[in-house]
Amino acid sequence: MKIINQYQSMGNRIKSRRKELRIKQSELAESLDISNNHISSIENGREKPSLDMFLKICDELKVTPDYLLLGNVHAKNVPQNITEALLLCSDEDIELASQFIELLVHRNKNTWNNKNFV
Template structure:
C-alpha cells in the first residue's frame, strides 16, 4: 500500500466528517499541523496513532483501506438502522437500493 493512498484516504474521510486538519490535529491531542504533516507526506502516523485516527473518523482499519466504501461512517449508520428492521422492510429496502442503482 502506498503512502499516497493513506494521505488521500485520510483527506477523503476527514472531509466526509466535515472537520478541518487543524481541528482534527487538536482533537487527537497533537499540534495544529499534525494532520497536515501526514497529508503533505512529511510524516506518517505510528500504528497506535493510526488506530486513534480510525477511531476519530469512526472507521475500522479495514474500512480505512477499503477504497470502494467512500463514506464508511454513513454506511455503518445505515446498517445499524437496517438491523432493527423486519424482513418485509428489509426486502423493500433492498428493492429500493436495486432501483436506485
C-alpha cells in the same frame, strides 16, 4: 517508491474523509492531541502515523482501518452509510437488524441454490 505512494493514498483518504465530515484539520489535530503540522504531514504522506494514532484517526473519522489502508469503501460489501447508521442504533435495534439480515440470507441462499442447482 510503492510504499511512499501507499502512504500518500492513505493520507488522501484521511483528508477526503475529514472534509466529508466537515472537520477542519486543526479540529482533527486537537481531538487527536497532535500538532496541526503532524496531521498535515500524515495527510500529505510525508509522515506515517503510529498504530495507536492510526486507530485514533479511524475512530475520529468513523471509518474502518481497511478503508484508510486499502481504500475499500465497503466493509464486506456493506456500504459505509449503513455501517455509520448502525452506530446510532440501540442494542435492541441492532438485534432486530441482525434478525432481519438472517432472514435475507436465508431467502437469498435458497434463491442461489435454486438457480445453481446445489
